Amino acid sequence: MPALKKTAMTVISAALLSTFVVSPASAVGKDASDDQPKPPADMSQVGGELLGRTGTQVKLGPDAPVLPKGLTGRSWIVADAESGQVLASHNPHWRLPPASTLKMLFADTVMPALQPKTQKYTVKDEDLADVGEGSSLVGVKEKLTYTVHDLWLGVFLRSGNDAVHVLSAMYGGVPKAVDAMQAHAEELQALDTKVVSPDGYDAPEQVSSAYDLTLFARSGLQKADFREYCSTAEAQFPGEEKNGKRESFAIQNTNKLLTGADGVEPYKGIAGVKNGYTTHAGNTFTGVAERDGKVLLVTVMNPSSGKPHAVYDEAADLLDWGFDASDKVTPVGELVPPKSAATSTGKGPAAAQGKGEGRNGPAHASKTAAAEDGGGGVGIALGIIGGVLVLLAGGVFLVNRRWPLPDLMRRRPRP
Numbered sequence: 013m014p015a016l017k018k019t020a021m022t023v024i025s026a027a028l029l030s031t032f033v034v035s036p037a038s039a040v041g042k043d044a045s046d047d048q049p050k051p052p053a054d055m056s057q058v059g060g061e062l063l064g065r066t067g068t069q070v071k072l073g074p075d076a077p078v079l080p081k082g083l084t085g086r087s088w089i090v091a092d093a094e095s096g097q098v099l100a101s102h103n104p105h106w107r108l109p110p111a112s113t114l115k116m117l118f119a120d121t122v123m124p125a126l127q128p129k130t131q132k133y134t135v136k137d138e139d140l141a142d143v144g145e146g147s148s149l150v151g152v153k154e155k156l157t158y159t160v161h162d163l164w165l166g167v168f169l170r171s172g173n174d175a176v177h178v179l180s181a182m183y184g185g186v187p188k189a190v191d192a193m194q195a196h197a198e199e200l201q202a203l204d205t206k207v208v209s210p211d212g213y214d215a216p217e218q219v220s221s222a223y224d225l226t227l228f229a230r231s232g233l234q235k236a237d238f239r240e241y242c243s244t245a246e247a248q249f250p251g252e253e254k255n256g257k258r259e260s261f262a263i264q265n266t267n268k269l270l271t272g273a274d275g276v277e278p279y280k281g282i283a284g285v286k287n288g289y290t291t292h293a294g295n296t297f298t299g300v301a302e303r304d305g306k307v308l309l310v311t312v313m314n315p316s317s318g319k320p321h322a323v324y325d326e327a328a329d330l331l332d333w334g335f336d337a338s339d340k341v342t343p344v345g346e347l348v349p350p351k352s353a354a355t356s357t358g359k360g361p362a363a364a365q366g367k368g369e370g371r372n373g374p375a376h377a378s379k380t381a382a383a384e385d386g387g388g389g390v391g392i393a394l395g396i397i398g399g400v401l402v403l404l405a406g407g408v409f410l411v412n413r414r415w416p417l418p419d420l421m422r423r424r425p426r427p
Contacts, residue, residue, distance in 0.1 A: 048316060049086070055105035058201055059223060060345025063104050069344040070100035076340035080329035084317040086294075087222040088326070090334040093230060093300060093307040096347035099334050101222070104345075107204045108313050110220035111288030112148065112171045113228075113296045114212035117205070117220075119167065119241070120232040121196040122183050129161040129237060139181040140174055144213040147173035150249060150263060162250055168241040169265045170249075171288065176211040186210060201348045202227045214290045222311040223347075229285045229298045229309055230347055242284030245271050269299055269324050276321050279328050285309075287323070295323035303335045309347075310334065 050066075057064035070079060079100060089104040091097060098104070134157045143149070150165075150172030152158065158178070166175030180189040189210045197205040202224035208215035232238040248260040265271050267287050272278035281301040288296040294314035301308055310330045315322035 051086070051103040051106040055103070055107075056204055056221075056223075058105070058203055059098065059348050063098065063101055063223065063345040066103055068100070068102045071342035071344055072337070073340040073342065076337045077333060080326070080333055082317070083326050083329070084315040084322060085222075085312040085326055086316070087311075087313040088330060089222045089226055089309075089311050090330050091226055091309045091347050092338065093233070093309045096230075096349070097343035098345040098347065099308075099338060099341050099343060100330075101344060104223040105204055105221050106313075107206075107219040107221055109214060109218060109290060109293035110205075110212055110225060110313075111214075111290040111293035111296045112212040113225050113286050113288040113298050113311075114205075114207070114210075114218075114220060115167055115171065115176065115288075116225065116228040116232050116286050116298065117193050117197060117202075117207070118176060118179075118189065118210045119164070119238055120228055120235070121193045122179060122189060122210075123164070123235060123237055126160045126179065126182055129159065129164065131160050132157050133160070133163075133178065133182050135178055136181070139178050142186065143173050143177050144209070144211075147211070147213060148266075149174045151251070151261070152178055153252065156250070156252065158250060164237065164241045165244065165247045165263065166249060168284075168286070169244060169247060169263045171266055171286075173211040173213060180210050197224065197228075199352065200224075200227045200231055200350050212288055212290070212293075214292045222313050225296070225298045225311045225313075226309050227347055229300060229311075231350070232285070233300060239284070242267075242286060243270070267297075267299075268321060269297075269328060274321065276324050277328075279331065297323045297327050299327050299331065301331050306335060306338055308334045308338070 053066065055064045055066070062069045068079065072078070083102070085102065087103040087106040087108060089101045090099045092099065135152055135154050137154050140152065140154060148171045150167075150170035152163070152166065152172065152174040160179070160182070163175045163179050166172040167179070177186065180186045183189050183192075186209075190207050193207045193210060194205075197203075197207065202220070204219065204221035205224045206217050206219050208218035212218075232242070244265060246262060246264045249263045251259040251261050253259070264273065267282075267284070268274060268276035269279040269282050270284070279299070279301060281303050283300050283302065285298045285300050287298075294316075296311075296313045298309065298311040301310075308331055310327050312323050312327045312330065315326055317326075319325060
């Protein structure tokens, strides 16, 4: 080989090798390609400076497992639901279309105002007039009467935009619901979120982030009714009247990690929360699960993998990693409490976020994940989430009357 060519090959090889050595391993497969959108360089730093950086953030200890291979979500986060510690993240503040995961914010905002859940409402034609074309529907019909309980089952199980619009009408109208959702997002310090539609339907400028969606889930799980609906695997929904009798039909939760539908393996210990899909958002998912007394939250947004159920596969892989790594990593940030959870004196305001919380009983004519599990992992998850996030926090509510600060939760004994 001529000396000049040999020298050139050596230089090229060295350059390539230095690229592999210097560039950190990324958990985003296809997102690293040139034809994929790139996260902005100036993302929010709410929750910690590292959470505002692009790419994967994780601080592995000596015995910590490496992150799962093949993650393709544009944005994801794994956090401890009790302490709020973020175990690992990837572009968590990237503002992206949220799809139906935004319904978690809708429920957390509107649910306390629509009590009792046994109240009935007869649907008007105008209530459904603005439901977006191609929306996911549960089958709400004009001129038929539904309870609030029925409609929330339609929201959480079938992701029904029709149910969202009827509940919005009961709340005072879609504009009022949107304004309240935006205000509640700001109170939760979910500052990446811009609410345009209450159901998550694609709309110009409507965005959220994996970080914010995780805040919505963590806040919603404080409410007994929210926990009940998001963990319900299947239920009966009211249909039309025939021969003087109101019929019903079965509905199943679209969260495949909860139900195991379409060949997806149910995740042991899963207890909600919400999945979504739109053309612009792709697949989005926020889940909560328990293992050995540890409760984790995970959010995955828009995987680029061509696999049919990538959002569930990647969420399950991240949960597995989180449970294995939770005591072996240094947190890269935290899920912040709401603005009013603490003041300069360390005491919260008098307004209770849990006001209007419904009875934590099984849904009428429905099967919850706990019942399906027969006392296994999912049943434990519901008990732990109910205990850690509500019963343990309940003592703190008496002091803070708001979201308990993570350090206060850590100091409280487990049941």
